Amino acid sequence: MKAELVLLTLVLQFAVLPLIIPDGYIPNLSALLILYLAFYHTSILGVWLAFFLGLLFDLSAGSLLGPSAAGLVLAYIFIAVLSKRLFLDALVSSLIFGGFASGIVFTIRYLLLSQFVSLPFWIPLIQESLSSALFAPILFWIFSKLRRKNVG
Amino acid sequence: MKRSQTEPSIRVIFAHAAALFLVCLFLTSYSSKNPKVIGIGSRIVQELISPVQEVITVTSSRIGGFFDEYRALRDAKERNDQLLSRLAVLEMENARLREFENENSRLSKFLSFKQSSKLQGIVGRIIGNDAANWVHSVVVNVGTNDGVAIGNPAVDSAGSVVGRVVAASSGSAQVLLLTDRASSVDVMLQERRTSGILSGRQLNECELNFVELEKEIQIGDRVITSGLDGIYPKSLPVGVVSFAEKDSRGLFQKVLITPHVDFRKLEEVLIITNVEKVQ
The missing domain is CATH 2.40.10.350 (Rod shape-determining protein MreC, domain 2)
Known part of the structure; x- marks a missing residue:
């Protein structure tokens, strides 16, 4: 089931969304997938998945290898800790956590990248977090459907 | 939704995460000094992504093309209607002008007759x-x-x-x-x-x-x-x-x-x- 989620995320993130959403507003679906997995499938495999997704993200961005991977790994562990105390089912919580997860990944990526190149922070952070937040309920709904289908 | 029942200890996961984070830091540092590494990786990823992107682009352009053609046909119909009504107006105008021309020709003959004779x-x-x-x-x-x-x-x-x-x-x-x-x-x-x-x-x-x-x-x-x-x-x-x-x-x-x-x-x-x- 995880393979389906990962494949869907990759296709949407790297092939579909860049074609239909303007630059700067593309949501971070990898962060949303990590958020979802951290909440519902907390595991060692999840950490590794976060790492490899991040590497793939870095490779597709063509800048440095590691910043996104570091961001996703840290986001995963952070959310996994929080998932013991919080719920993701409600629309509002999925909006908030979607934006939050994307924000964490963006911030860590920025912190690492900014050691080497000068980059803007606030506006891209807000753009990416907002678009991720708006996309989170839709993506989580699709993930839930896929999960139920596999369970059924 | 219920969470997985076989969740490992958070400490183990944390340990993995810490190790991977350090790997990430190393990779960041290494790739900054060796940009060729990321170049090769990027090309491989791009090679994998591009066929999917091409399929999506072609499909979306066909869908977009269909709607463009539909819009073009609709616009052409509207334009055709406008041109037909414009043509009707111009034909009326043309008929009126021809009538004026004929009348002018006849009146010119009257004028010519009046000028050639002493009649008023x-x-x-x-x-x-x-x-x-x-x-x-x-x-x-x-x-x-x-x-x-x-x-x-x-x-x-x-x-x-x-x-x-x-x-x-x-x-x-x-x-x-x-x-x-x-x-x-x-x-x-x-x-x-x-x-x-x-x-x-x-x-x-x-x-x-x-x-x-x-x-x-x-x-x-x-x-x-x-x-x-x-x-x-x-x-x-x-x-x-x-x-x-x-x-x-x-x-x-x-x-x-x-x-x-x-x-x-x-x-x-x-x-x-x-x-x-x-x-």
Whole structure:
């Protein structure tokens, strides 16, 4: 089931969304997938998945290898800790956590990248977090459907 | 949603995460010093992504193309409707301008006739025919306010006799046509100088009366006004002889005249207002 989620995320993130959403507003679906997995499938495999997704993200961005991977790994562990105390089912919580997860990944990526190149922070952070937040309920709904289908 | 029941200890996950984070830091540092590494990786990822992107791009462009064509067809239909209505307007305008052109041509002939002769008058547009079938007359849109008086002769643009005014109001006048039975014009044959009285017979045919038997008349002889009746000026063309017969039992010949004027196509007439001065 995880393979389906990962494949869907990759296709949407790297092939579909860049074609239909303007630059700067593309949501971070990898962060949303990590958020979802951290909440519902907390595991060692999840950490590794976060790492490899991040590497793939870095490779597709063509800048440095590691910043996104570091961001996703840290986001995963952070959310996994929080998932013991919080719920993701409600629309509002999925909006908030979607934006939050994307924000964490963006911030860590920025912190690492900014050691080497000068980059803007606030506006891209807000753009990416907002678009991720708006996309989170839709993506989580699709993930839930896929999960139920596999369970059924 | 329920969480997985077989979740490992968070400490183990944390340990993995910490290790991977350190790996990430190392990779970041390493790739900053060796950009070739990321270049090769990027190309591989791009090679993997590009076929999927191509499929999506082609599909979306086809869908977009379908809607573009639909929009183009819809726009073309709207444009076609607009052009058709524009064409109808322009055709109407064109017909109106052609009408003006024809009218201008006819009025120019009237002007030319007036300038070449000493006659003065006013051009009247025919606005109606007599309602009674047995009276050949037309109504024109000029009347006493324009100087028209009863008895004024009317001619066409070539100066051929049309008839005379038999009734006039302030804004219109009734012209009795040459072809009416009540019409009578003193005429003569232009070459032979034989005179007679022309009266109407039917549409586009008149009868020349009181032509003596011994006078020579041939078909095609031109007929003009003599000026003796005090109504029509002298030498206005009237028509041509179309039939001539000598009946030994009678005192006069039977002569039929075809007028120059085609009364069915008549649209304007010149009412001559200075007949007395000319005569």
